[in-house]
Structures are given as structure tokens and as C-alpha cells.
Amino acid sequence: MITFDAVTKRYADGTVAVDNLSLEAPTGEITVFVGPSGCGKTTSLRMINRMIDATEGRILLDGDPVQDIDPPKLRRGIGYVIQQAGLFPHKKIVDNVATVPLLLGWDRGKARSRAMELLERVGLDPAMGERYPFQLSGGQQQRVGVARALAADPPVLLMDEPFSAVDPIVRTSLQDELLRLQAELNKTIVFVTHDIDEAIKLGDRVAVLRVGGRLAQLADPKTLLSEPADDFVREFLGHDRGIRRLQFVGTEGLRLRTDLTVPAGFSGGSPEPWVLAVSDDGRPVGWLRGDGGGEPEPYGTFRPGRDSMRSALDAALLSPSGCAVAVGEDGKVAGVATREALDEALAEAADG
């Protein structure tokens, strides 16, 4: 656990970058620092590994003040990932990843094989280990940056806008990869971003900072969206806060109808305006009019219990019927969430 205990940072020119910050980043969770540019996120993060020293207050790592630990020793036990990856250009990828293990005195062979293993873990071909950083794309370099930070298996990971410089598609895949890794590794992660969507997606807890380095709100993403502490947080969360909140509403309680499916060869005769044609092996084919006219129309699917209400609503909006198709792990149709069912669930979500 990382504890900020009334931490203030005043730079030499008088700028107060962090003002009396007290919070905890619990072990095994992702704590996100989010806020507008210049609000002191980077400064806060860098005080943890003493890249910057606090002016007042203390930062504790599992109860020990970081102030008492020699910086190089402290940093070797904390993974650090920055925006431009900061890979060593003169070293091959594998040697970049092996940096900290080698500093810690591992033998070369062990450090290298560990590095190869990590490249695979972050979704890179181990053959890339023999390349130099300039031969990799920005997204690949960021993956290497993550692998390098994880190499010596530190319990704590600090990430400063690690995915901000890559394009949106790559960013999404890097975020997914981080969540997947975290599910396996359970690191204590402090993640800095200015992107509220990223904060909500990744954070177990989100600390919203305001300019001047003061904590505006610390909450889990769901609470943050439903109960912003003040106007600043509300404004920072943006206008589609309500829709985004549906991300945190489950679909396990959604009422499903199983009487709206018909075989693929359906030729009309249903009293319903729309019915779902299903193939012989149980997969959705498309929506058909109840009178059997026309071609199968597009449909959207969601996985009940696993996907959020936002996905279910999205699936409903993709279909001419306004219904969302529920599918199981195997891709087979489990039922249909009608507009009425969705409406009930939304009403419940709005109450809770």
C-alpha cells in the first residue's frame, strides 16, 4: 500500500504543484490520478519513487517512509513507465527489458530468459528481442516499456500517461492488455492520465485532482460518475456521464425472452412485429418481420452477466427491433432482451 500523508510539493520558483495531499493506493489495485494538465499528477507520482522529493509530509510504502530509502535502491523495487517509453536506443529490446534484473545482480542468462518471457507476456513476439527500439512502432515500444517495468517483478508499478502518445486503437488494446496483466499479477499500480475515460476504464479507484494540486474527489469509478463531489468534478467528467455510468450496471438481472426466436427457414405467421432467426447450431442469423417478409436485418449481441448495460443498450440500438440478443460463451442465443426489459433495468439503474 502507498500512503500519501499530507504531502506538499513546492518547487523552487514557488509553484505549489501538490497541496496537502492525503490518500492511499491500496495493494493490488489500480489507483488512477486524473485531472487537467498542470494539476500535479506527474509530481505526485514522481514523489513516490523519489524522482522528486516532497517538500512537506510523508509518503509511505507499506508503512516505510520512502524518504528513508536510498533512491536507486527504492527505484529498483518500483516499476516505472513513462509516456515516450524511454527505451535505451543503444540496447536491443531484450537487454532493455533485462535492465533492472541485471542491476539487481541476476546472471545474464536468467535475466535474458526472464526478458523473453515478459515480451511474450505483454503480447510481443519474443523474436523482437533482437531488435533495437527504433525498429519498433510507438505501441510496441510502450509494450516493451511495460515489460521492462515488470522485469524484476516489483510489487509496485508507476505509470505516467503511458498510453497518451499512441493512436486510439492501439491505446485501447494497450489498456485491455494492462487490465489482463493486472488480473494475473495483482500489482499495486498508480496510473496517471488526463483522460477521464481511461481513468474510469482502468481505475479501481480514481483520484481527481484540481489545478493547484488539491484532491477534488477519490472514489471508485461508479461512485465518481453517480455522485461527483462538486461542479469541478462534474464538469471534468463530461456531458455523457449518465450513459457512461451504465458501464458499471450489470446485465445479470436483465429479463430475457426465449419465445422470440424462430428457425432460419421461418416464413411468417408470428404475431410479434420482429422475430430472431437462429441457425441450426443456435447462432443468431438476423431479425425477420413477424409476417416473414424481407431479408434478415442486422442484430447486436451482448453477454448477460459479463457485459454491462451499456453494451446491452448498444446492442439494442443496432437492431431494427430495438431488442438486444443475449448470447452465451459459445456464441449461441440465450434469449432476447426486449425494450421493455431494458426499460425496467434502466429505471432501476437510475434509482440506484
Place this chain on the structure above:
Amino acid sequence: MSWLSDFFGDPANWSGPDGIPARLLEHLEFSALALALAMLVAIPLGLLIGHTGRGGVIVVISANLARALPTLGLLVLFVLLLGTASILPVIIPLVLLAIPPILVNTFEGIRGVDPELRDAAYGMGLTGGQVLGRVLVPVALPLILLGLRLSAIQVVATTTVAAYTGLGGLGRFVIDGFATKDYASVVGGSVLIVLFALAVQLVFTLLQRTTVSPGVSRRVKVRQVASGRETT
């Protein structure tokens, strides 16, 4: 062109204290000694100032002095002051001449390393010395070598002029040749000097090839990674 064959064909020019091998060796000795002494001063100083960011004014002064000081005048001055009994009056100005390019380029090389990279190195737990030795120097190496090459070429050229003071080196062929109207010696000496300078260039090119990481010089053939797993 008969001058060339006259000069290089004359067996007398290939032996004795004023033969080609002896003069070549003298030239090499003076140049190498001056360069080595200059490196000993300028590289540590450049690394230190570049790494700590303190004392940059020394680099500026050195660079300006290099532009302002007439090397030949300096050479003559030292010879007048110290006589020609030792090689000191030639070596001192040569060293002074050789220091600024090395100092300035070493400093600029270290200073110019991407701050993000420096930051990442510290962030991973490298000590100050490790950051300098394992990251900054390898990345700055092309510039450091450039400084050395510029210095070497200047030193080699100036050593030629140093023959005026009565010392040896390849310059003697040219100067003595003019004095005695032995134009074969002038032309032959000039050719030797040019070849020597080219050899120095070659040495530094090889040094660059062998010491600078392909990751820094970006001289790597892009090999195709044989897999479809690259996603980003």
C-alpha cells in the same frame, strides 16, 4: 608527375632520419601525443559538465578561444619562449588546439541526450555514474567521436605547419623542398600529408562503425519478424 616518381622512387628518401618512414613516425607521434593529452583533459571535463549541467561557461570560453586564437602565432610564441630543445613548445599549442572540439562535442553530446531517456534511466534505479556510463556515453558516442575526429584532423594539419619551427614530421618535406627548390620533395610531401589525413579519417570511420551501437547509428537491416503476432 615525374616529380612523384622522382620523390617516391629515390631510395635515399626511404631511409635515414629524414626519410619517409622516420618523418611519418614523427608526424604520427606528435599528433597522437597531442590528441591523447587533449582527450585526457577534454573528455572527462566534457562528461562532467554535460552530466552535472554545471560549468557550461568553461565550454563556451573554450569554444570561443579556439575560434579567436591563431594556432600558428601560438606555435611561434611557444617556440620563442621555450626554444626548440624539447617538443614541448610544439605539443602545448597542439593540445590547446585539440581540446575545444573534443570538449564542446562531448559536452553537447551528453547534454543533448533526450531528457526522457535520462529520466527513464534514473527511474529504473541506475545511479548517477551508471546513467552516465551505461546510457549517456553510448548514446552520445557519435558526437564524442566527431569531436575527436575534428581534433585529430586539425592536429595532423597543424603538425605539418610545426615543421617551420625546425621540428620533424611530414611538413619538413614541403618546407625543406621549397627552401632548396626541390619540387619533387614538395609535391611528394604534400601527397604524403594528404594520404595521412585520409588515413586518419578512415581510422575514425572504422572506430565509429565498431563502437557506436547499431541502435544509435540506425544502421541495421530491418529483418522481418517471422510471425503474425505483431498487433500494434
